[in-house]
Amino acid sequence: MDIHERKDEEYVDIHIERRRFIWISVLVLIGLLTLVVLTVNKIRDLAERVVTPEEYRPTPEVYDIQGYPAASEKLFEEFLGRGDNRLRFALLEKFLQLHRVDKVVPPYELLRQGSDWLLVGEPPFAIPPMEQWGTMVDTLRVIQREIIPRIGPVVVLSGWRTPHYNGKAGGANASKHLHFCGVDLVPQHRFTRKQLLPVLRDIHKKSGKQWNMGLGIYSGIRFHVDTCGYRRW
Structure with missing residues (x-):
């Protein structure tokens, strides 16, 4: 009985870790996309401002x-x-x-x-x-x-x-x-x-x-x- 409970606990822990990993990955991806958009806009802005x-x-x-x-x-x-x-x-x-x-x-x-x-x-x-x-x-x-x-x-x-x-x-x-x-x-x-x-x-x-x-x-x-x-x- 104790062994079965430990297996269930391990199963739950694995699912929690997977969900946590997925959410962290999604947040990182959103952050990277935001950074890319901001960088592109900044480059366009500088292209307008640095004129020789x-x-x-x-x-x-x-x-x-x-x-x-x-x-x-x-x-x-x-x-x-x-x-x-x-x-x-x-x-x-x-x-x-x-x-x-x-x-x-x-x-x-x-x-x-x-x-x-x-x-x-x-x-x-x-x-x-x-x-x-x-x-x-x-x-x-x-x-x-x-x-x-x-x-x-x-x-x-x-x-x-x-x-x-x-x-x-x-x-x-x-x-x-x-x-x-x-x-x-x-x-x-x-x-x-x-x-x-x-x-x-x-x-x-x-x-x-x-x-x-x-x-x-x-x-x-x-x-x-x-x-x-x-x-x-």
């Missing part, structure tokens, strides 16, 4: 902006000639005028998708949906009231991006460029990275919370500004 000037030859279609390629007004004029782009851009200009932010940067610069359009094979310009236009107003006000007074005029290298462009360029899934809230900028005046970084960080420290400002500083002198979440990287 690329080798290219300036042409009438491509401006040299502090060592970065930028689609020119010539290419923008060609873009306006397609479909109803000219009408839609005129409406966007009117919208920016009504909010008194049309003079902060040339409005067409806000439609530059990025400086790597040639590499990813995407159009250099795109117009965001009308329902997203309002998110750019505060971002332009931050540039106008906080950034330009400290570092002078700026050039937009990347404004609104289509999801297709953003994906091909390795942008983050939650990129503010997808909501017409974020812009990548370079100063028109000559700055070294060492000179520029303390000024940008000081702006964010003093005024960032007020504007719900996001500030990202890439390699070189390219930096990101949005007003869709207070943070800095």
Whole structure:
């Protein structure tokens, strides 16, 4: 009788251990999958943030902006000639005028998708949906009231991006460029990275919370500004 009871106890113990092993294995697998997802998103995020000037030859279609390629007004004029782009851009200009932010940067610069359009094979310009236009107003006000007074005029290298462009360029899934809230900028005046970084960080420290400002500083002198979440990287 004692022997039979011990066998039952061993049988129960084995089943408990098996279940414990299965649950531990499931938890480990979930943890690994979560880690993989977070790592992939982080890599995409870094791909967007670590942007350096690329080798290219300036042409009438491509401006040299502090060592970065930028689609020119010539290419923008060609873009306006397609479909109803000219009408839609005129409406966007009117919208920016009504909010008194049309003079902060040339409005067409806000439609530059990025400086790597040639590499990813995407159009250099795109117009965001009308329902997203309002998110750019505060971002332009931050540039106008906080950034330009400290570092002078700026050039937009990347404004609104289509999801297709953003994906091909390795942008983050939650990129503010997808909501017409974020812009990548370079100063028109000559700055070294060492000179520029303390000024940008000081702006964010003093005024960032007020504007719900996001500030990202890439390699070189390219930096990101949005007003869709207070943070800095």
